Amino acid sequence: MTIRGKAHIAGAYEHPDRKIPDKSLAQVHAEVAIGALNDAGLAMRDVDAYFCAGDAPGFGPVSMADYLGLRNLRYLDSTETGGSSYLTHVGHAAAAIAAGKCRVALITLAGLPRSQHTPSGQRPSRSGAPEAGFESVFGPTTVSMYALAARRHMHEFGTTGTQLAAIKVAASQHAQHNPRAMLPVPVTVEEVLDSPMISDPLHRLDCCVITDGGGALVVVAPEVAAGLPRQTVKVLGHGESPKLADNGRIDLTRTGAVWSGPRAMEEAGVTHADIDYASIYDSFTITVLQAIEDLGFCDKGKGGGFVADGALLAPHGRLPFNTDGGGLCNNHPANRGGMTKVIEAVRQLRGEASAAVQVPDCELALAHGNGGSLGTRSAAATLILGREDA
Amino acid sequence: MSGGHRVTAPGILRPVPLPAPAPPVNPETKPYWDATARGQLLVTQCADCQALIWYPRGFCPECASPRTRWLPVSGRGHVYSYTVNYRGEGAYQGCGPYVIAYVELDEGPRMMTNIVGAVPEALQVGMPVEVVFHDTGEGSALPRFRPA
Numbered sequence: 057m058t059i060r061g062k063a064h065i066a067g068a069y070e071h072p073d074r075k076i077p078d079k080s081l082a083q084v085h086a087e088v089a090i091g092a093l094n095d096a097g098l099a100m101r102d103v104d105a106y107f108c109a110g111d112a113p114g115f116g117p118v119s120m121a122d123y124l125g126l127r128n129l130r131y132l133d134s135t136e137t138g139g140s141s142y143l144t145h146v147g148h149a150a151a152a153i154a155a156g157k158c159r160v161a162l163i164t165l166a167g168l169p170r171s172q173h174t175p176s177g178q179r180p181s182r183s184g185a186p187e188a189g190f191e192s193v194f195g196p197t198t199v200s201m202y203a204l205a206a207r208r209h210m211h212e213f214g215t216t217g218t219q220l221a222a223i224k225v226a227a228s229q230h231a232q233h234n235p236r237a238m239l240p241v242p243v244t245v246e247e248v249l250d251s252p253m254i255s256d257p258l259h260r261l262d263c264c265v266i267t268d269g270g271g272a273l274v275v276v277a278p279e280v281a282a283g284l285p286r287q288t289v290k291v292l293g294h295g296e297s298p299k300l301a302d303n304g305r306i307d308l309t310r311t312g313a314v315w316s317g318p319r320a321m322e323e324a325g326v327t328h329a330d331i332d333y334a335s336i337y338d339s340f341t342i343t344v345l346q347a348i349e350d351l352g353f354c355d356k357g358k359g360g361g362f363v364a365d366g367a368l369l370a371p372h373g374r375l376p377f378n379t380d381g382g383g384l385c386n387n388h389p390a391n392r393g394g395m396t397k398v399i400e401a402v403r404q405l406r407g408e409a410s411a412a413v414q415v416p417d418c419e420l421a422l423a424h425g426n427g428g429s430l431g432t433r434s435a436a437a438t439l440i441l442g443r444e445d446a
Numbered sequence: 447m448s449g450g451h452r453v454t455a456p457g458i459l460r461p462v463p464l465p466a467p468a469p470p471v472n473p474e475t476k477p478y479w480d481a482t483a484r485g486q487l488l489v490t491q492c493a494d495c496q497a498l499i500w501y502p503r504g505f506c507p508e509c510a511s512p513r514t515r516w517l518p519v520s521g522r523g524h525v526y527s528y529t530v531n532y533r534g535e536g537a538y539q540g541c542g543p544y545v546i547a548y549v550e551l552d553e554g555p556r557m558m559t560n561i562v563g564a565v566p567e568a569l570q571v572g573m574p575v576e577v578v579f580h581d582t583g584e585g586s587a588l589p590r591f592r593p594a
């Protein structure tokens with residue numbers, strides 16, 4: 057049994073704001089829930105499955121279910137894999153729908169890191185983790201862990217800072233067409249390289265933005281989708297995997313995309329050449345580079361040349377990516393970029409991306425998320441999504 | 447002890463003490479931390495399949511055995527990757543640039559650590575290093591590495 061075509065994304069909503077000083081976390085979850093349900097043409101009473109991750113306040117999914125008044129739930133999932141959680145949720149929701157466990161799944165994400173002054177994207181407290189004492193005492197930060205991965209990639213494959221910068225440049229070219237983007241002004245390779253070094257070799261402009269906000273998705277059974285007014289998006293494939301530190305054998309140049317990508321593409325029955333648009337997790341420039349290689353869009357170690365060639369530029373590059381400006385320039389709500397990756401893929405498949413970056417005749421999209429840290433342990437999730445007629 | 451580098455003038459880095467925050471210690475990890483206070487680096491080893499286990503734990507992730515023992519290692523290795531971090535947080539906030547690294551021990555495991563006693567410009571992936579211990583003041587010491 058596969059989930060291919062057995063669930064549709066009927067609603068997708070990105071919170072319009074990037075700084076929200078006057079609302080609670082629960083309120084923002086509620087705003088995005090309503091936004092996605094309105095987009096789908098559904099109501100709170102229609103929801104029979106609720107998915108959220110570690111950003112949701114309170115007791116797993118229960119506190120928010122209570123807050124939202126979700127009285128008809130028969131399926132709950134609070135899988136927490138950091139920024140990749142929401143892609144994982146889509147896969148789990150599709151599986152649950154295919155198994156007849158539920159028909160309308162709501163997934164929400166919200167966070168207020170900008171207003172709550174955690175501007176460095178501070179690592180979530182995992183003080184009880186078994187590895188904690190062997191890592192935290194050495195002063196790891198979010199950026200520095202990705203810097204370790206970038207340094208090793210440079211050492212093994214000759215990747216350069218200039219090549220990494222090309223990823224930010226492409227994202228900024230796209231962000232200029234998004235009036236909501238946190239950083240809407242295009243930047244140059246030189247500007248990236250001249251920005252302050254945060255953790256060598258990663259500069260400030262190699263990093264994503266820190267934003268308040270959130271997003272939500274509604275995943276429904278095909279028979280529900282058939283009765284809705286809006287164009288929906290088919291869930292065609294899903295793959296997920298943890299990437300372990302692996303008993304002292306950590307490989308800083310590879311991510312869980314090595315496993316999640318092929319699983320998703322096999323389930324969907326598609327090849328790389330079929331993918332018209334890709335949302336690629338972009339907490340840092342190196343995150344994108346490694347994902348592109350690990351997903352198989354180029355050979356391992358060749359990502360630098362691939363991105364420096366303009367491959368990522370929409371609408372006509374070989375692999376148009378993150379046309380909303382991504383986490384690097386548009387939005388990275390709650391320090392978790394997975395939700396917005398799915399939302400922009402849905403926009404592309406509906407033909408509703410910004411006109412300048414809409415991929416013509418976009419039929420198949422890949423969305424990829426990574427959670428945790430490339431420098432220690434992480435989790436990857438990949439989705440293949442198709443236009444309603446795909 | 448030395449390790450951090452404070453910028454005293456453009457391009458000039460002066461060694462300054464790095465913070466040495468105490469680790470959380472529990473019954474599973476206490477022997478490891480007790481040994482660091484004596485200047486000894488231990489790893490765990492599986493008593494069944496003999497695999498070395500890093501980070502230390504009372505369980506073998508290779509063969510699922512709960513039988514492990516403590517094994518002293520040489521404290522020598524080489525740099526697998528490193529970064530000069532300019533934005534410390536928590537105990538490291540405001541300490542100036544410092545080096546976080548993975549060191550691959552001669553015995554095999556790659557462990558997170560700090561590199562001390564070297565200016566950042568001198569660092570290279572692959573450079574040989576040896577362990578030093580920085581007292582936390584709470585019955586443990588942090589295993590850091592310096593150029594060998």
Ligand SMILES: [Zn+2]
Binds near residue numbers: 493496508510
């Ligand atoms: Zn064993």
